[in-house]
Amino acid sequence: MNNRGVPAQRWRDGVALVVVLADLATYAALLHLGSVGFIKDPRAMASIVLISTVLLCPMSAAYGQKPGLWTSFVGLVGAVLLGLGIATLVGDGWGTLAALMIGLVVMWVLSAAHHAVAAPPAPARERTVPATAGDGGHATGSVLVAYASRHGFTQGIADRLATALRASGRTVDERPLASVGDLSGYDAFVIGSAAYVGQWLPPATEFVRRNRDALAARPLWLFSSGPLGTEAKDAQG
Ligand SMILES: Cc1cc2nc3c(=O)[nH]c(=O)nc-3n(C[C@H](O)[C@H](O)[C@H](O)COP(=O)(O)O)c2cc1C
Structure with a gap:
């Protein structure tokens, strides 16, 4: 059963409850008053219950559910109810009618409880999964690759990084830092x-x-372009 089926299932359970309550009210009236309209004996009451049960089957069924232990159990209870109904029709006994009424209530309670337990949870709200540069996953937003360059070398590095990110499946927005605007649409920053x-x-x-908070809220990779730091040259120069 998918989630759109849950409200429909509740609606059917509600109709089933009304039918069961109507049967019980008729049965109670029959016991106390001796007759309710044309229903004057157990046989007539059993006829009503059997017709109701036929109505309840499509109402209480959990559509889309795979056959299993539960459906076998419901089938068994249904067969017992049918047997009690036929026994009441044949024997016109108050005892079998009482058992039929109890079975009807048990069937509805079990069915409603099962629907409540088996209803799938509401789907989790979709959320944006931050991308991490180089993790091989798929970003849901784009990666900003932005640079400050005076003579073009840093821009060249940014170009290569952007190309590699695009090759890994990311959407990349590459631009000079001076032209970067709103950061809310990015999932990661380079x-x-x-x-x-x-x-x-x-x-x-x-x-x-200026954008420290926004940058700290997403995966961030910083790089510098320049051959040397302040430390001394190593053996390789
Ligand atoms: C005047 C000048 C000062 C520089 N100072 C540094 C420095 O302090 N540290 C460093 O690693 N590179 C330094 N460099 C090298 C540049 O950072 C490097 O060539 C860089 O790739 C240039 O990038 P751009 O073309 O994007 O401006 C300096 C270069 C020049 C011309």
């Missing part, structure tokens, strides 16, 4: 700058400071 005299270019440092 931010880079050329280093001049030991520092990032001002547009890059200002961008990161």
Whole structure:
């Protein structure tokens, strides 16, 4: 049963409840008054219950449910009810009618309880799964690759990163940091700058400071372009 079937199932359970209550009310009136309209004996009451049960079957059935232990059990209870109904029709006995009425209530209670337990949970709300650069998954939004470059080398690095991300299935928005606007549509950020005299270019440092909270809320990868840091050269130069 899919989730759209749950309200329909509740509606059918409600109709089944009305039918069962009507049968019980008629039975109670028959016991106390001796007759209710044309219903004057157990045989007539059993006829009403059997007709009701035929109505209840499609109402109480859990559509879309695979046959299993429960459906076998319901089939067994239904067969017992049918047997009690036929026995009452033949023997016109109050005892078999009482058993039939009890069986009817038990059948409805079991059916409603089963529907309540078997109803699938409401689907979880869709949520955006943040992308992590290089994890091989699929992002639901795009990755921002933004750079600050004076002579084009850092832009070249950004181009290569964007190409690699696109090849891994990401949607990539690559642009200079100066032209970046609203960050809410991105799932991850790759931010880079050329280093001049030991520092990032001002547009890059200002961008990161200004958007610190938004950047911290998503996967973030920072890169610098420049051959040397402040530490001494190593053996490879
Ligand atoms: C005047 C000047 C200062 C630089 N200072 C640094 C530095 O402090 N650290 C570093 O790693 N690279 C430094 N570089 C190298 C550049 O950062 C490097 O060439 C970079 O790739 C240039 O990127 P762009 O073309 O995107 O501007 C400097 C280059 C120049 C011309």
